[in-house]
Amino acid sequence: MSSDPSGKLSHHEDFDDEAAFLAAYKAQDYPRPSVTVDLVIFTVLDGDLKVLLIERGGHPFKGWWALPGGFVNVGDGVKDQGEDVEDAAHRELEEETHLPKGSCHLEQLYTFGKAYRDPRTRVIDVAYLALVRPTLAPLVTAGDDAAATRWVSVQTLWDNSDTQRLAFDHREILTMAIERVRGKIDYSPIAFDLVPEAFSVAELRSVYEAVKGTTYNARNFNRRFKRMLADGVIETTVGHRPNPSGGPRAHLYQFKRAA
Amino acid sequence: MSSDPSGKLSHHEDFDDEAAFLAAYKAQDYPRPSVTVDLVIFTVLDGDLKVLLIERGGHPFKGWWALPGGFVNVGDGVKDQGEDVEDAAHRELEEETHLPKGSCHLEQLYTFGKAYRDPRTRVIDVAYLALVRPTLAPLVTAGDDAAATRWVSVQTLWDNSDTQRLAFDHREILTMAIERVRGKIDYSPIAFDLVPEAFSVAELRSVYEAVKGTTYNARNFNRRFKRMLADGVIETTVGHRPNPSGGPRAHLYQFKRAA
DNA sequence: AGAATAGTGTCTATCAGACACTATGCA
DNA sequence: TGCATAGTGTCTGATAGACACTATTCT
Numbered sequence: 379m380s381s382d383p384s385g386k387l388s389h390h391e392d393f394d395d396e397a398a399f400l401a402a403y404k405a406q407d408y409p410r411p412s413v414t415v416d417l418v419i420f421t422v423l424d425g426d427l428k429v430l431l432i433e434r435g436g437h438p439f440k441g442w443w444a445l446p447g448g449f450v451n452v453g454d455g456v457k458d459q460g461e462d463v464e465d466a467a468h469r470e471l472e473e474e475t476h477l478p479k480g481s482c483h484l485e486q487l488y489t490f491g492k493a494y495r496d497p498r499t500r501v502i503d504v505a506y507l508a509l510v511r512p513t514l515a516p517l518v519t520a521g522d523d524a525a526a527t528r529w530v531s532v533q534t535l536w537d538n539s540d541t542q543r544l545a546f547d548h549r550e551i552l553t554m555a556i557e558r559v560r561g562k563i564d565y566s567p568i569a570f571d572l573v574p575e576a577f578s579v580a581e582l583r584s585v586y587e588a589v590k591g592t593t594y595n596a597r598n599f600n601r602r603f604k605r606m607l608a609d610g611v612i613e614t615t616v617g618h619r620p621n622p623s624g625g626p627r628a629h630l631y632q633f634k635r636a637a
Numbered sequence: 638m639s640s641d642p643s644g645k646l647s648h649h650e651d652f653d654d655e656a657a658f659l660a661a662y663k664a665q666d667y668p669r670p671s672v673t674v675d676l677v678i679f680t681v682l683d684g685d686l687k688v689l690l691i692e693r694g695g696h697p698f699k700g701w702w703a704l705p706g707g708f709v710n711v712g713d714g715v716k717d718q719g720e721d722v723e724d725a726a727h728r729e730l731e732e733e734t735h736l737p738k739g740s741c742h743l744e745q746l747y748t749f750g751k752a753y754r755d756p757r758t759r760v761i762d763v764a765y766l767a768l769v770r771p772t773l774a775p776l777v778t779a780g781d782d783a784a785a786t787r788w789v790s791v792q793t794l795w796d797n798s799d800t801q802r803l804a805f806d807h808r809e810i811l812t813m814a815i816e817r818v819r820g821k822i823d824y825s826p827i828a829f830d831l832v833p834e835a836f837s838v839a840e841l842r843s844v845y846e847a848v849k850g851t852t853y854n855a856r857n858f859n860r861r862f863k864r865m866l867a868d869g870v871i872e873t874t875v876g877h878r879p880n881p882s883g884g885p886r887a888h889l890y891q892f893k894r895a896a
Numbered sequence: 897a898g899a900a901t902a903g904t905g906t907c908t909a910t911c912a913g914a915c916a917c918t919a920t921g922c923a
Numbered sequence: 924t925g926c927a928t929a930g931t932g933t934c935t936g937a938t939a940g941a942c943a944c945t946a947t948t949c950t
Contacts, residue, residue, distance in 0.1 A: 408671070408708060410669035411670075411711045413670050452667075452752075455670065462750055486748060489722065489763050491672075491721055492723075493718035493719055493720060
C-alpha cells in the first residue's frame with residue numbers, strides 16, 4: 379500500500395504476521411486477463427460533436443476505425459506494480475494527441491469486460507472519456523504508432539451507419555460515452571471543457587446543442603447563463619467575439635475554477 | 638467475437654488473413670494484473686442506509702472489515718476466455734447473499750486501478766453497486782467462505798470513524814458508492830429497489846431520507862408521488878400498511894416496470 | 897439601408913418549499 | 924378522548940418555454 383497516503387498498514391495490529399505473510403506470498407497461479415485503456419476523445423467543431431478515431435493498421439480489424447488506447451503497464455506485478463490505470467489513460471491521451479499535460483478533461487467512463495470482446499485473448503478494457511477544447515483540437519497530431527488519426531462527426535457516423543465499421547465493441551463504448559456526456563452536461567461543468575478558455579454565450583450554447591442534439595431557447599439559455607454569472611460559476615473577461623455576419627460583438631466569459 | 642451478436646467479423650473483408658493471424662497469435666508475454674470484482678451491497682433498514690461487510694479471515698487485513706468480492710474467472714484466456722466481468726459480479730452477489738438470482742439491482746460502479754492498492758500483487762478491481770430490498774435483507778446469510786457477514790450502518794460507520802478499519806481502498810469505494818446512489822436516486826428509479834415490492838408513500842420517502850441524509854417535505858413528496866402515479870411510473874396495489882402508532886393505514890403502491 | 901446576430905421584457909405554466917388543515921384508527 | 928400519522932388546500936417564489944422586442948455592426 380505504498381501508494382496509499384493514509385498508511386492503513388501501520389494501524390494493523392499484527393503487522394509482523396502480515397509482513398511474514400507478504401514475504402511468503404506467491405502470486406496466484408490463476409490465469410490473468412490483459413487490461414487495456416481506451417479513450418473516447420470528444421471535441422465540438424462547427425457545432426458538431428466529433429470523436430477522435432484511428433484507423434487500425436494491424437489485425438484484428440485491420441483497416442477498421444477504432445478508439446485509441448493501449449495496455450496498462452503493470453510492472454512485474456510484485457516489486458514493481460507498474461502504473462495506475464488512470465495514469466495509463468493520461469499517458470495514452472498524451473501519446474495520441476500530443477497535447478500538453480492537463481489541458482484536457484479526463485474521467486473514467488466504464489469497464490468493458492465481456493469474454494471474447496477481443497478475439498485474441500481475454501482483454502478487460504477500462505474506457506475513459508476525454509474532452510478537448512476546439513482551440514486545441516486542430517493541434518492534435520497522429521499517435522506514435524503512426525496510425526491515421528481523424529476527428530469524425532458522431533452525427534454522420536450514425537447517419538451513415540458507419541458505426542458498424544468500429545472495431546471490437548467500440549460502438550458500445552462510444553454509445554455509452556455519448557450518453558455520459560449528454561447526461562452529465564446538465565449537472566456538471568463539463569461544457570466549459572468544450573469551449574475556448576474565453577467564450578461567448580452563443581459558443582457555450584452551441585456546445586450544449588451539439589452534445590444534446592437539440593436546440594436550446596436562446597432566451598432561457600441567457601437566463602441560466604446570467605444565473606451562473608451571479609453564482610460566481612463564470613466571470614466576465616476582456617475582449618469581444620467578432621460577429622462574422624455583421625451585428626453586435628458578443629461579450630466573452632471564462633469559467634471560474636475556484637468557486 | 639463469438640459473444641458479439643452483431644457478427645462484425647463476417648463483415649470483414651480479409652477474414653482469411655485475420656483467421657490466419659488469429660491462429661498464429663500468441664498471447665502477450667507482458668505481465669498481466671489480477672482482476673477482481675467487489676460489491677457494495679446496500680439496503681435500508683429502519684430508515685438507515687446499511688452496507689453488507691465481511692470480516693476478513695486471512696491476511697492481509699486479517700480481522701478488518703471489507704467489501705465482499707472475488708476474482709474474475711478468465712478461463713485459460715485463449716480457447717476459454719472465462720466469464721464476463723458482469724457475470725462475475727452476479728455470481729459473487731449470489732454467493733455472498735444467497736438471494737435468488739435477479740432479485741437485486743446490480744450495476745457497475747467504478748474501476749479502482751491504483752498500483753499497490755493490494756500489497757500482494759497488482760490487482761485491478763471492478764466495483765459494483767447492489768441494492769437489496771429490506772424484505773430480503775434479513776434473509777442474507779454469510780458467504781461460502783464462512784467469513785462473518787454483517788449489515789453495517791453507513792452513518793455509524795462514519796460517526797465512529799470506523800471507516801479507517803476498512804481493508805484495502807474499500808473506504809474510497811464505499812464513498813463513491815454512496816455518492817452514486819445519492820446522485821442517482823434523483824433521476825432514476827433505483828429507490829424502488831430499496832422498498833418492499835408493495836410500499837407506502839412514507840416508506841418510499843424514508844428511503845430517500847436515509848440515502849440523502851436529509852428530511853423531505855412530506856407535502857412535496859406526496860405531490861411528486863402523485864405525479865409518478867399519473868405518469869404511470871407507479872400504480873396502486875391492494876392492501877394497506879397498518880399504522881403502528883394508531884391512525885390511518887397507508888395505501889400501497891408498486892413500481893410499474895413496463896411503462 | 898438591409899440583414900443577421902446579441903441581448904432583454906414579460907406573460908404563462910410548472911414545480912418546490914412552507915404552513916395550515918382535515919381525516920383516520922388505535923390506545 | 925387524545926394523539927400520532929395519512930393525506931389535502933393553497934399561497935409564494937423560482938424557473939422553463941415562448942414570443943415580441945430593442946440594440947449593434949458589418950456589407
